[in-house]
Amino acid sequence: MDIIVLVKQVPNTTDVKLDEKTGSLIREGLESILNPDDRHALEAAVQLKEATKGHVTVVSMGPPQAIEVLTEAIGMGVDQGILLSDTAFAGADTWATSSTLGKAIQQIGKFDLIICGRQAIDGDTAQIGPQVADYLHVPQVTYVAEIDNIDEKSVIVKRRLEDGYEMVESELPALLTVISEINKPRYPDVGKMIAACHEDASIKTWNAADIGVTVHEVGLAGSLTHVIKTYVPKFKRQGEIIEGDTKAVVRELIQKLGRSEGSTACKAVAAACRLEAS
Template sequence: MKIVVCIKQVPDAKDVRLDPVTNTLAREGVQSIMNPYDQHAVEEAVHLKEKLGGTVTVLSMGPPQAEEVLRQAISCGADHAVLVSDRAFAGADTWATSYTLAKAVQKIGDFDLILCGKQAIDGDTAQVGPGLAIQLDIPFVTCIQKIREATDTELVMERMMDDGYDVLAVDYPVLLTVVKDINTPRVPSLKGKMKAKKAEILVLSAADVGADPKKIGLAGSPTQVVDVFPPPPRGERALLTGSIDDQVEQLVERLAVYL
């Protein structure tokens, strides 16, 4: 089985800030990590490879430093890594990102299964996975919480719903997005870390994947951030000070006016 896993390097959630000029996430000087949902996608891909055989190729679109998360994926059992990196990709929205990843997947070649995390924690749109499937003209299923059965011809899985879950069977090729309930990512072994350190990362530019310049980056993004602002304060606020007993007394006095 040939599996492709799309992963993303994102800013650490505890150190997120916006660029006041571009209204995009500031990434320079900010510690980055693999998108948490993508870690589960990598783990599930490696698990399927161990069960059915085949290869796992991890794919990421980002700056050169995104090699870090690709090597992390290799240390956890992935076989190959591809980084799509070009200044022309800067400012891409989910539409342009899906198009770029689709061109990269086509460049990689044949595949049976594509796995993605449900969403990235920096954008929280959950659009790139389905968008990639649309670009590739293949079926997709989102929010997979468990793969019940996996064979060389089909997958039987549970799709998380608000009131329970659906059980679905799909043939290949297909794209799945996964949630955190699907597994527990493994800790890289020493052997895995050594393999990742020596691994060659294939870097592809916009020209390498044959991307249309009008469909990538800001130029290919139908949606753009026009303004960023904090939500307006809701109602009156009061700060209680002093000892716990003093604060309790102040709170009781304030609540008394509503009785």
């Protein structure tokens, strides 16, 4: 079984600090990590490889230093890595990214299964999996919590829903996006990681020409959506002290909460207490 895993190197957004004076992000010293959901995708692929005597290729699009996450993937047991790196790829939205990854997968050739993490923590879009699947005309199953059964022709998976799950059977080849519930990823093997750093190692780097795309199809130039503004949300604190006896204080607090805007939790309070918007 030939398996391809798509991974991304992301800034550790849980670690982001803000400059208290300017309110802007401090990007310096922000650690780059393998996207958490993608680690589960790798583990799922390596487990399938072990069970089916398969072959796993990991693919990532990113700057040259993203080779770090491919090295880590090889440490987990992946057979080969392909880094898609070219200044032309920079600034891509999900449309341009899925074109780039799709083209690269066509270049790799035959596959039975593509596994991705549900979403990356820097963008949280969850779009790349389904977009790559459509690019390659293969079926997709997203939010996969368990791979129940797999043979040469089909796979049966448990797909997580908000209020439960469904069991879905898909023809192969197919693309799955997995959630953290699916497995407990192994630690990468240091020996394998060191071996992956050798010159003749199993990691290749492809640029735009290697996958046969023009600069107009990829990166910022090939994108259909554009960020036109970013800002750090800053909330003006009301800093109000509510005084009085406990009952009255709590009643006032609930009213203030219920009449606050921009929050579903506040709306829930308002609905329960039948508060009219002020």
